[in-house]
Amino acid sequence: MDIQTEQIYAHFHPDEHRFVDKAAEWVARAEQHMVKLTDFLDPRQAFIVSALANRSRDIHIRFDGGHEHAERKRAFIAPDYRVLDKEDMGISLISVTSLDNKLKDLDHGDYMGSILAIGMKRDKVGDIYVTDQGCQFLVAIEVADYMRLNLQQVHRVHVQTTLLSLDQLEPAKTRLEEQSLSVASLRLDGIVSDVYHLSRAKILIPIKAGRCKVNWKQEEDPSKPLKAGDMVSLQGFGRFQVLEVEGVTKKGRYRVKIGKYV
Template identity: 70%
Template sequence: MLSKELYGHFHPDEHHFVDKAWDWVERAAEQHAVKLTDFLDPRQAFILTSLVNRHPDVHCRLDGGYSAAERRRALIAPDYRLLDGEDMAMSVLSVASGDGKFLTLEHGDYMGAILGLGMKRDKVGDIHVIEGGCHCLVTQDAADYLHLNLSQVHKVHVQTELLPLDQLELAQVSLDELTLSVASMRMDGIVSDVFRLSRAKVLTPIQAGRCRVNWKLEEDPSKPLKEGDMVSMQGFGRFKVLEVEGVTKKGRIRVKIGKFA
């Protein structure tokens, strides 16, 4: 059992995952069980790694199909088991169309089409929008279903193909850089400037639990952001604090932001 003090390190909304992850760790230690998870987001991966590090007889491997993957599967096992050569059971779902309409399709269109088939988000890893379509990492137990049933993305008819990991094509990450002059590093102020919303309109989604900082739910509008923080707000997008450039003569802070296109 985890101590009550440990729960204090996690948001109440994360306690269910904490319990599940600790169960995986305990089973690996006490029953010599090996657990391959579905795709975890970076926050879940951090929580799992923190719990694994608390147990001396357990270790884990994280893999999302390529070195810089954001969403990754975890393999949890007793520490005597070698994990490097284990199959992480992933496939690349290639989605393509020959009608040229992919110019208007975005990450969210592909994600919406996949979820619209009843697929759980956990079965899907990173999605790479490339020229002529997308390459999407999926668990092998979901791959055949998606290959057979995904025929349309946002009214565009598509064809799918399952590829090995070594044929994965990565998207070119595009960041729109902007420099802000802010009174402080408070989250609500920076979010309102990035998404061009009033401070009042930003408070509602933040307090409703629609904002995450480094993939962790953040409901405090006054939370100070720092260089390197990744911020997302459901329905608006996400950005990264690239650099805190310094203070102006008028005492305002210059911050360079990278907004994901």
């Protein structure tokens, strides 16, 4: 490993190094006048790509997730002389519906599980918007036909899938279930254990196993302090956001408002 690579790695978690290598290769190829359209990136991956690209004056990037407020986005990385505004970002929209109105009880995890069950990689799928009538999700255009033909069931409910144009996207409003906590500290393990009603001992296991992310970055330190705005996800349990740290009680406990994604 050369000194330059070591310097880059120092800024990222060891489990991110493989992605850092890929992103560095995309940037290097763009410097050699080649272009790269990535799969869908989460906000942390997009940050890594941007950080590496900013080290070069000869390239630029366009991010697009199918609509203005998309969380997951594809990146088009190219030499700086290439105009990116009209590049095809390769994004399709798929609608999932059912004739018997049995989709109202399904959630994001049900749809994601069914998508993965037909052999689709998570990287090929963008944002998923769930409603009582079904869902819409964004997908890489190169796998859109496969998805449309093979996604026939979601959580034992038979479904119909239809390809739509992007202007037919109806992003569902994010639904947050708010709750107020009184915690001894703002430590990650303490807040996560309260949100998911698990003991501190049980929460330590997935955190130390690398199954917890803070702002899309893997976090293995249970003592990490959280702050307002932080997004926390725990594999298998979902995610929540720290909406507000409301203050400290007379007994020295923190009042924290949490929003769980539902």
